Amino acid sequence: MPAIIPIPAFSDNYIWLLRDGSRAAVVDAGDAVPVLDFLAREKLTLTAILATHHHPDHVGGNAALLERFPVPVYGPAGETIPGRTQALREGDAITVPGIGCTLSVLDVPGHTAGHIAYVGDVGGTMAAFVGDTLFAGGCGRLFEGTPAQMMVSLAKLAALPPETRVYCAHEYTLANLRFAAAVEPANPALRARIARERDKRERGVPTIPSTMADEHATNPFLRAAEPDVFRAAEAHAGHALADPVAAFATLREWKNGFR
Numbered sequence: 001m002p003a004i005i006p007i008p009a010f011s012d013n014y015i016w017l018l019r020d021g022s023r024a025a026v027v028d029a030g031d032a033v034p035v036l037d038f039l040a041r042e043k044l045t046l047t048a049i050l051a052t053h054h055h056p057d058h059v060g061g062n063a064a065l066l067e068r069f070p071v072p073v074y075g076p077a078g079e080t081i082p083g084r085t086q087a088l089r090e091g092d093a094i095t096v097p098g099i100g101c102t103l104s105v106l107d108v109p110g111h112t113a114g115h116i117a118y119v120g121d122v123g124g125t126m127a128a129f130v131g132d133t134l135f136a137g138g139c140g141r142l143f144e145g146t147p148a149q150m151m152v153s154l155a156k157l158a159a160l161p162p163e164t165r166v167y168c169a170h171e172y173t174l175a176n177l178r179f180a181a182a183v184e185p186a187n188p189a190l191r192a193r194i195a196r197e198r199d200k201r202e203r204g205v206p207t208i209p210s211t212m213a214d215e216h217a218t219n220p221f222l223r224a225a226e227p228d229v230f231r232a233a234e235a236h237a238g239h240a241l242a243d244p245v246a247a248f249a250t251l252r253e254w255k256n257g258f259r
C-alpha cells in the first residue's frame with residue numbers, strides 16, 4: 001500500500017513522496033537534494049516525477065533527479081516543465097509508475113495559467129495534490145489568473161469528498177488561519193482549528209494534509225458566499241459588493257497586504 005511522506009524543502013515547501021515498497025514518486029520536486037538524500041537513506045528507486053505548475057520551487061529539482069533516475073515526468077500541458085514527458089490536462093488519468101495508484105487530473109488555473117491538480121485514491125484514502133491552488137486555510141496568489149477563474153478552480157477541489165486529504169505545497173497554515181480569524185472572528189470551527197494546528201507546529205509536525213471538511217469549515221476563500229465572510233469583505237472594501245466573486249477578489253487583495 002502506498003504511503004505519502006512529506007519532504008521539507010527550502011523554508012516552507014513540502015515535496016510529497018509517494019512510496020510503495022522500495023519505489024517512490026515525487027510531486028513538485030522543487031529541490032533535488034532533500035529528495036536524493038531521502039531516496040538514498042531509505043534505499044528507494046525513483047519511478048516518476050509529477051508537477052502541478054511551472055514555478056521553480058516546484059520543478060527546480062527535476063533536472064538533477066533525472067540525471068540520477070531517467071523517469072517519466074508528468075506536468076501540465078499548458079506550461080513549460082523541465083524534462084516533461086507526459087503533458088496532462090483535465091480528464092486525463094495516470095497510473096503512477098511503480099506506485100499502485102491512479103490519479104486523475106483537474107485543471108485549476110488561477111495561481112498560474114496552466115496549474116493542474118492530481119486527485120485519487122492513494123492507499124485507501126482520497127488524496128488531492130493541489131500545489132499552490134488551495135492551501136490549508138488559504139489559497140495561492142493570483143499570478144496568472146483572475147479571481148473568477150480561481151473561484152472555479154477552488155470549487156472543483158471543494159466538490160471532492162469531505163474526507164479528501166489536501167496535500168498543498170507550503171506550510172502556510174498558521175499565517176493563513178490568522179487571516180481567516182480576522183475575516184471570521186466568530187467562527188468556532190476556526191478557533192478550534194487554530195488551536196489544533198498551533199499544537200502541531202509546536203511539536204514540529206506538519207499541518208498538512210488537511211481535509212476538505214476542514215477547508216469547508218474554516219477557509220475564507222471557500223466561504224466567500226457565507227454571509228459573515230461576505231459582510232467582512234464588504235466592510236474591508238468599504239462598500240457593497242455585487243457577488244461572491246467580488247468578495248473573493250476583496251479577500252485575496254486583503255490577504256496580500258495582511259501582516
Ligand SMILES: [Zn+2]
Nearest residue numbers: 053055111132
Ligand atoms: Zn507557485
